[in-house]
Amino acid sequence: MPSPSPRGRPVRILLVEDHDMVAEAICLALERSPDLQIVGRSASVGSALAEAERCKPDVVLMDRRLPDGDGVTAITDLLALVPDVRVLILAGEGSGSVAARVAETGGSGLILKARGLSELEDAVRRVAAGEVVFSQEFLGDVLGRLTGRTAVLGANLTPREREVLHLLGEGRTTAEISAQLGVALNTGRNHVQRVLEKLGARSQLEAVTIARREGILE
Known part of the structure; x- marks a missing residue:
C-alpha cells in the first residue's frame, strides 16, 4: 500500500x-x-x-x-x-x-x-x-x-571554445567554423583541437556526442 x-x-x-x-x-x-x-x-x-x-x-x-x-x-x-x-x-x-x-x-x-x-x-x-x-x-x-570534489566536464572551456563546440554541434566543418569566426583556418583548427582535448574526445563527432550527453550542448 x-x-x-x-x-x-x-x-x-x-x-x-x-x-x-x-x-x-x-x-x-x-x-x-x-x-x-x-x-x-x-x-x-x-x-x-x-x-x-x-x-x-x-x-x-x-x-x-x-x-x-x-x-x-x-x-x-x-x-x-x-x-x-x-x-x-x-x-x-x-x-x-x-x-x-x-x-x-x-x-x-x-x-x-x-x-x-x-x-x-x-x-x-x-x-x-x-x-x-x-x-x-x-x-x-x-x-x-x-562538494567540489569532482570537476565539471567542460567547465574549463572558454567562451570562444563553447562557440566552436556549438558550431560543431550544428555540423559545421573546421573551414566553415573558421569563416564564421573570422579567423585563419589554422586558428580554427587550434580552437577545435582544444575543444577535443578538454572534452577528452578523439574526433569532432565524439566531442559533440560527449557534450550532448553531459548537457553542455542541448
Whole structure:
C-alpha cells in the first residue's frame, strides 16, 4: 500500500512529456494510486510554465529533452513561478554531469525512464515528501560535484571554445567554423583541437556526442 501523502491529499502532478504514448503510460500508472493525481499535462517547456502557473502542482515530472528546450534549464523558471514546487527530471539517458546540473539548479532529482513505472511512482512520492532522488548510478557524481570534489566536464572551456563546440554541434566543418569566426583556418583548427582535448574526445563527432550527453550542448 502506498504511504499517505504528507499533505493529507493526493500529490498533484504536472506531467511534461512530448511523446503521447509515453505520457499515456505514465498517467495510467500514476493515477492507479489514490495518493497521486495528474492535474495537468504539457508537451513543451513553454506550455509547462503556463500550466504550472495555472494549476500550482506539488511535483513537476518533466522530460529532459523537449521540442522547445531543455527540461533541466527550465527548472529555474518553474521555481520562479511556483517556489514550492518539486521538479523531478525524467530522462531516456543521463550522466553524472546532467544529474549534478539538476541539483545545482534546484531540481529534486533525475530518474531514468528505463527504471520502470513502479520506481517512478516511488520517486514522485519521495520528492513530494521533500527528499532528493537520483538514479543510483549518478549519486556519486552529484555528491562529488556539489562538494567540489569532482570537476565539471567542460567547465574549463572558454567562451570562444563553447562557440566552436556549438558550431560543431550544428555540423559545421573546421573551414566553415573558421569563416564564421573570422579567423585563419589554422586558428580554427587550434580552437577545435582544444575543444577535443578538454572534452577528452578523439574526433569532432565524439566531442559533440560527449557534450550532448553531459548537457553542455542541448
